Amino acid sequence: MIGIIISLAAIITVLALFFSFVPLGLWISALAAGVKLSIGNLVGMRLRRVVPKRIVHPLIKATKAGLGVKVNQLEAHYLAGGNVDRVVDALIAAHRADFKLPFERAAAIDLAGRDVLDAVKMSVNPKVIETPSISAVAKDGIELLTKARVTVRANLDRLIGGSGEATVLARVGEGVVTTVGSAVSHKEVLENPDKISQTVLSKGLDAGTAFEILSIDIADIDIGRNIGAQLQSLQAEADKNIAQAKAEERRGMAVATEQEMRAALVEAQAQIPKAIAEALKEGNLGVMDYYDMENVISDTKMRQSISKSGNSSKKISENNKQKNK
Template sequence: MLIGNLIPIILLAIAFIVISILLTFIPVGLWISALAAGVNVGIFTLIGMRLRRVTPAKIVNPLIKAHKAGLNVTTAKLEAHYLAGGNVDKVINALIAAERAAIPLQFERAAAIDLAGRDVLQAVQMSVNPKVIETPIVSAVAKNGIELRVKARVTVRANLDRLVGGAGEETIIARVGEGIVTSIGSSQSHEQVLENPDMVSRTVLSKGLDSGTAFEILSIDIADVDVGKNIGAQLQTDQAEADKRIAQAKAEERRAMAVAREQEMVAYVQEMRAKVVEAESEVPRALSEALKEGKLGVMDYYNMQNIMADTSMRENIARTGNSQQDPNPKK
């Protein structure tokens, strides 16, 4: 009898557990919210999302939002974008913002922008409210050699058609900096740029710098211009210093070559003197050999000695005469 009374309780508990599991697996509350919002989402569709490991709330809530905004999107599109790794809620918000701003934007384009890693909602907002990009200080030199440091502000608007595959803000900044350098470099003087800074902005803006980027440049404004160094004078000074060092190096090279030639001449003279001494040392031996062989007589020898003595005497007399004519010879 006791067992008979427990059976209904056990069955009731089992039924409660089964219903709890079903309610946990099947988002009944989400299904009711969709029906109340007028969105036709079947209960089996929600079960299929669970089986495909898709969070139903991340599909149904954006779907309700899109339906209230009058957008024509389907559950299959949202679910496919979610499975591809996209942000469904941000895409729907971007489509709603674009529709309110009368900007033509299809779901496929918005989904592609989102999957490309760009913030599609921010892009739509930037299309409505343009963004100002401030460039770093750009250093440029006019033709008179004076450096100018320029800072510019670039007003850009997102181009939704080029967000996929278009270059980013870094490219815009680089192109604007290049245009500023070119424009100032073609100016005759820095004073001309200081008088008309808008000349630089007009020249840069006319170059079509937004080509191939994800933005459309609306205006380029010169925010600040400062005069820097006299680069031309500094380059001339550096060139003169370099020329001076080259001239010093060449002079040192010529001096070294002269010293080398002098040393070669001294060595040559010493070598000649050594040969003369060697030849003089051979004279007595040659005389001795000539006397022995009878090629030279004794009288011939004495006559040669007299001639040598006479020559030495004449040289001494000549030196004495020169010293008397110049009593204070230079040392």
């Protein structure tokens, strides 16, 4: 009795290990879906550390959609770190849209980090990208704030290695700035906004990008600041500051020259007593001549003092007269 129980337990254990290692349910699902897949393939997936359901379910979808995808291709993509389910969905979407997309191309796009399903959808249904407000200044100095809508379609041939939306927006912004900047007047741009679209679109801005630009439409144009007037005002202010600095420099030089002249005068006056003493010593100037000169100087100072006092009296009398009036 005990031997029978042990045998049954052993059989149950072996069966449990067998069914846990061999995904029999997936094999039955694949067989029911018409997918030719042997149990040996499923066991081989286990040995290669591949999750069988990550391969079988996408393979069933691909077979039902009529795609000629092989098990080895799916396994290789899974082992490379790709998303097998997303690649198969992208292939189905491309097949339904009658768009040719080889498995190798879809797998390469997925491994490059791009969303291959989103790329296929964008190839079938173009996407509209709206630019932020682009500031550009016409030749008359008026700023224009422009918004554009760029309709793009994914280019699967350039999706690997091609730049993204940021590059497209930057190039469109550069084209808008160039076009508005070459306009003589801002009124010319407001009258013909389609000129911006035509000029920018003709520059081939989608070169090297993962997109194909279908159209560029101007959504809105607003008038901004008068940049020309502001620049002129700033230039005038700068010129005024320069002129003031130069005038201050000239005034400082004049003050310095005046101080130098006064110092020279004081120095010359200090030499007068010495010169008089030398003249008296050598006999070139007599004592009486010296006294006469002193009298003349004293008389001159007295006359200057009287003249100043007289002017002061006149001013006082005039002020009194004005007060009496």
